[in-house]
Each structure stands twice: as C-alpha cells, then as structure tokens.
Amino acid sequence: MRIEAPPSMVQLATEALMRMLLSGKLQPGDRVVENQLTQELGVSRPPLREAMRVLEQQGLITQLPRRGAFVTQLTLHDIYEIVTLRRELERMAVDLGVPVREQSRLQRCHAALDRHGACARSGDWLGVLEQAVEFHSSVIGLSGHRRLEEAYRSIQLQMLLCMGMNRQARSSDESLVDDWNRHRRLLEVIESGSPEAVHAELAGHGDMTFLDGIEDRVGGHSPESLAWLKRVREGD
Amino acid sequence: MRIEAPPSMVQLATEALMRMLLSGKLQPGDRVVENQLTQELGVSRPPLREAMRVLEQQGLITQLPRRGAFVTQLTLHDIYEIVTLRRELERMAVDLGVPVREQSRLQRCHAALDRHGACARSGDWLGVLEQAVEFHSSVIGLSGHRRLEEAYRSIQLQMLLCMGMNRQARSSDESLVDDWNRHRRLLEVIESGSPEAVHAELAGHGDMTFLDGIEDRVGGHSPESLAWLKRVREGD
DNA sequence: GGTTGGTCTATTGTCTACAGAAGACAACTG
DNA sequence: CAGTTGTCTTCTGTAGACAATAGACCAACC
Numbered sequence: 001m002r003i004e005a006p007p008s009m010v011q012l013a014t015e016a017l018m019r020m021l022l023s024g025k026l027q028p029g030d031r032v033v034e035n036q037l038t039q040e041l042g043v044s045r046p047p048l049r050e051a052m053r054v055l056e057q058q059g060l061i062t063q064l065p066r067r068g069a070f071v072t073q074l075t076l077h078d079i080y081e082i083v084t085l086r087r088e089l090e091r092m093a094v095d096l097g098v099p100v101r102e103q104s105r106l107q108r109c110h111a112a113l114d115r116h117g118a119c120a121r122s123g124d125w126l127g128v129l130e131q132a133v134e135f136h137s138s139v140i141g142l143s144g145h146r147r148l149e150e151a152y153r154s155i156q157l158q159m160l161l162c163m164g165m166n167r168q169a170r171s172s173d174e175s176l177v178d179d180w181n182r183h184r185r186l187l188e189v190i191e192s193g194s195p196e197a198v199h200a201e202l203a204g205h206g207d208m209t210f211l212d213g214i215e216d217r218v219g220g221h222s223p224e225s226l227a228w229l230k231r232v233r234e235g236d
Numbered sequence: 237m238r239i240e241a242p243p244s245m246v247q248l249a250t251e252a253l254m255r256m257l258l259s260g261k262l263q264p265g266d267r268v269v270e271n272q273l274t275q276e277l278g279v280s281r282p283p284l285r286e287a288m289r290v291l292e293q294q295g296l297i298t299q300l301p302r303r304g305a306f307v308t309q310l311t312l313h314d315i316y317e318i319v320t321l322r323r324e325l326e327r328m329a330v331d332l333g334v335p336v337r338e339q340s341r342l343q344r345c346h347a348a349l350d351r352h353g354a355c356a357r358s359g360d361w362l363g364v365l366e367q368a369v370e371f372h373s374s375v376i377g378l379s380g381h382r383r384l385e386e387a388y389r390s391i392q393l394q395m396l397l398c399m400g401m402n403r404q405a406r407s408s409d410e411s412l413v414d415d416w417n418r419h420r421r422l423l424e425v426i427e428s429g430s431p432e433a434v435h436a437e438l439a440g441h442g443d444m445t446f447l448d449g450i451e452d453r454v455g456g457h458s459p460e461s462l463a464w465l466k467r468v469r470e471g472d
Numbered sequence: 473g474g475t476t477g478g479t480c481t482a483t484t485g486t487c488t489a490c491a492g493a494a495g496a497c498a499a500c501t502g
Numbered sequence: 503c504a505g506t507t508g509t510c511t512t513c514t515g516t517a518g519a520c521a522a523t524a525g526a527c528c529a530a531c532c
Binding site for chain 1: 244246282285286289290293294295301317318320321324328332337380381382383384387391458459460
Binding site for chain 1: 485486487488492493494495
C-alpha cells in the first residue's frame with residue numbers, strides 16, 4: 001500500500017484560491033494582495049506566489065509586473081473565445097469518446113454525477129460547482145485525451161469565474177437539482193452510444209441565458225465577438 | 237514616452253529554461269536540480285521555482301512532489317494527443333481567420349517569417365526554431381482568438397521538445413531554408429484568401445517523418461495511439 | 473548470500489528578511 | 503485654486519537560511 005504524500009502548501013494554496021474565486025469571495029477585478037492572503041491561508045509568500053503563477057497560467061488571475069495581481073476580468077471578446085473554443089473541444093471529445101470503450105472512464109462520470117447529486121440535494125452550492133466541473137471534465141475524459149480534458153477544464157473554470165456572481169444570486173436549490181437532472185440525461189445519451197445524439201444534447205445543454213444583456217455588463221467588444229453574439233441570438 | 241519595466245527574474249528564468257529545453261541542453265527525462273540552475277542562471281531559488289511552475293503548466297516539465305523535477309518525456313499516446321489536438325486547433329483557426337480581415341495581424345506573420353529567413357540563412361538553428369514557433373503562432377493568431385493561439389503555442393512547444401534531438405542532428409542549413417520556403421508558401425496561400433487551400437497546404441505541411449519508427453523510441457502505447465499511428469501511415 | 477535496518481547526504485519545501493518600486497497624500501509654488 | 507513636487511507608506515521582487523524528506527550506501531543479521 002502506497003501512503004500518499006502530504007499535500008504541498010502550493011497545492012493547498014492553489015485549491016484555496018480556486019475556491020475563493022469560484023465562491024465569489026474574490027470577484028473579477030479585485031486586487032489580490034499577497035500579504036493579506038498569507039495571513040488568511042496561513043502560508044508564506046513563496047508558495048503562495050507559486051500558486052498564483054499556476055492560476056495566472058490558467059487565466060484566472062492577471063499579474064501586472066510590479067503592480068500586483070488581479071482577478072481576471074473577462075471582456076465580451078474573452079467570452080466569445082471561451083464559448084467557441086469550448087464548443088470545438090466538446091465536439092472533438094465526443095467524436096473521439098462516444099461510443100465509450102473503457103468502462104472505467106464511465107465510472108468516473110457516474111462518481112462525479114453522484115457527488116453532484118448529493119451536493120445539489122444538500123444545497124451545497126460550491127460543491128455543486130466543483131462537481132459539475134469534474135463531471136464535465138470526466139465526460140471530455142471519455143475521449144482518453146488528457147490534453148483535451150485539461151484545456152477544457154481550464155476554459156470551463158474561466159467561464160465559471162465570469163458567471164460566478166450571477167449564478168450565486170440566481171441559483172435556488174431547485175435549479176441545482178435541475179442541473180443535476182440535465183447532467184443525468186446527458187450521461188444517459190452518452191451511454192446510448194450515438195455521437196450525433198450527444199452533440200444534439202450538448203447543443204441545448206450550455207446555459208446561454210447568462211449572455212442576456214452581457215454586452216452591458218462587460219467591456220471589450222471586438223468585431224468578432226459582436227458578430228458572434230448576434231449569430232448566437234439569431235440561432236436561438 | 238513609456239519606459240519599459242526591467243524584465244523580472246521569473247521571466248528571464250522562464251525564457252532561459254525554455255532555450256535550454258529547445259536547444260536540447262536539457263533532454264527529455266533529465267533531472268532538473270534547482271540548485272544547479274540557480275548557479276547557472278544566477279537567480280535565487282524562489283523565482284526559479286516560479287519559472288518551473290510555469291513550464292510545468294505548459295507541460296514541458298514534470299514535477300514529482302518531494303522528488304524533484306524532470307524534463308517531460310512524451311509517450312506515444314502523448315504524441316497522438318499533440319498531433320490530433322494541433323490539427324483541430326489549426327482547422328478552427330483557419331476557419332476563423334481566413335480570409336484575413338486585420339492587416340496588422342498579417343504584418344506579424346510577415347515579421348516572423350522575415351526573422352525566420354534571416355536566422356535560416358545565418359544558420360542560427362535555435363533562432364529558426366523560435367521564429368518558426370512565432371510564425372505558426374501568428375498564423376493561428378490571424379483568427380483573433382488569443383486562447384486558441386496560446387493553446388496552439390503550448391502544444392507546439394511540447395512537440396518541439398520531443399523532436400528536439402532528432403532535428404538537431406538532422407537539420408542541415410539547406411533544410412532550414414527549405415522550412416522557410418514552406419512557410420513562405422503557406423503565407424502566400426493564406427493571403428490568397430481561400431480557407432480550403434490553406435487546409436490543403438497545412439495537411440502536407442506538418443513534418444511527419446519524425447514518426448518513422450517512433451514506437452520504438454518512446455513508450456506509452458495506448459490503444460488509441462496505436463490505432464491512430466496506423467491510420468496516419470495508411471493515409472500517407 | 474540476500475534482506476533488512478540504520479545512517480548520511482543531497483535536494484526539496486518553507487519561512488523570514490531585506491531591497492526597491494509604485495501609488496497616495498500632503499505641502500509648496502505659480 | 504490648480505498643478506507639481508517631494509516624501510512616505512505599502513506592496514512586490516529577490517535573496518538567503520533553515521527544516522524535513524527521499525534515496526543511497528553500508529553494515530549487521532537471518
């Protein structure tokens with residue numbers, strides 16, 4: 001039996017920061033001061049800085065040299081990039097992963113789905129978010145393509161960062177369970193083995209209501225993003 | 237006039253490490269000892285560790301907790317992932333970016349191509365590699381999709397890490413110039429404005445000869461990767 | 473002779489401390 | 503009163519030092 005190494009402070013700090021971002025304790029645009037966090041997390045600055053580098057690479061934090069770190073604030077163009085890239089990665093994953101070959105990968109989906117359901121029923125809002133990320137990652141992971149999965153996970157976290165505050169306000173316990181039901185249905189379609197059916201299910205899966213009036217809430221309107229937004233709305 | 241901030245040690249260390257990886261001074265599987273590098277680079281450990289975190293996120297370095305860092309050693313499955321994902325990202329970028337709208341983005345391509353040519357003619361092998369990365373990135377950047385470009389760049393570096401030693405041995409000055417000519421042709425096709433033509437040019441663009449006998453040089457044969465390798469070879 | 477136990481060294485993980493820059497605020501000058 | 507300049511504080515960037523662990527090597531025992 002292999003005993004597991006105690007998690008490093010870098011890892012703990014990364015996870016703690018991630019939770020602060022997903023929970024909305026740190027909001028887009030907020031300044032992140034190192035000394036404040038060292039006190040809050042009980043970690044010294046070097047490991048904290050390493051953790052912040054990781055989150056910077058993931059696009060969740062933006063660092064300005066000599067001027068500090070900020071929670072990334074997405075523009076409309078960023079959202080356009082995220083949504084379009086996510087769709088392509090999903091498409092690729094489904095084509096590679098459906099029908100499912102390895103049963104063990106499916107087990108991972110079911111495990112995440114179960115935990116998701118448990119969190120939803122107990123009203124654990126942050127847990128639902130984390131398990132939803134894990135569920136979607138595991139679905140992408142059906143492709144057996146680790147890089148695809150990691151790219152997807154990164155994109156997904158960026159999107160959640162943007163949706164954070166809205167969701168927190170909007171989500172009631174029922175809608176949490178609704179999310180779970182949608183995910184259950186998706187997994188059933190996947191197990192049916194038809195890539196086309198999964199594509200169809202996914203097309204209606206993404207919650208696009210957060211795009212309502214988005215151009216008034218965020219800046220950075222590029223020609224591409226405005227054209228895309230128009231297309232998305234007409235397509236609906 | 238805005239004076240630019242002096243580059244941080246983290247940035248310098250990241251770039252230096254990247255060069256050591258691309259030039260083959262650090263080879264896949266090599267152990268990376270922090271104290272050795274601090275002496276070599278003249279940097280203290282904290283910034284070096286941050287740089288290594290960045291490269292770890294990029295997939296170029298693998299860290300084992302309490303056991304040190306190693307230059308990532310790719311398996312056949314990794315190569316399968318890289319090649320397939322790169323192709324999809326390229327496809328997406330071409331569909332978004334061709335025909336070209338923003339002239340400034342094309343200028344970036346031309347600038348990189350020019351530098352690439354200069355390095356090739358002067359036999360600057362490492363410079364050619366760096367400018368080739370920049371050229372391809374700028375081509376993907378024609379899409380105006382930063383996340384797409386960054387994902388592509390990361391994938392590209394991982395692939396170069398793997399090809400490193402072969403290329404260094406094989407590449408003569410002529411083949412450097414040949415590469416440049418291929419890139420020039422690609423840019424001409426792009427400027428012609430036909431996405432289909434670009435797809436066709438790209439299909440024959442990737443140098444797949446490094447796959448010859450690859451399964452004997454690397455480990456990690458997954459069912460997916462073996463099936464893919466078979467398809468690629470039959471397709472040729 | 474092989475295996476198990478212990479010690480020892482090299483290397484990582486973490487913390488504290490210091491140097492330097494950026495921004496805020498106040499005082500001074502036109 | 504507005505603009506500018508100087509100082510002061512806060513924060514980041516970096517260095518060096520200490521603690522703790524993993525692996526190697528050697529010896530003793532079965």
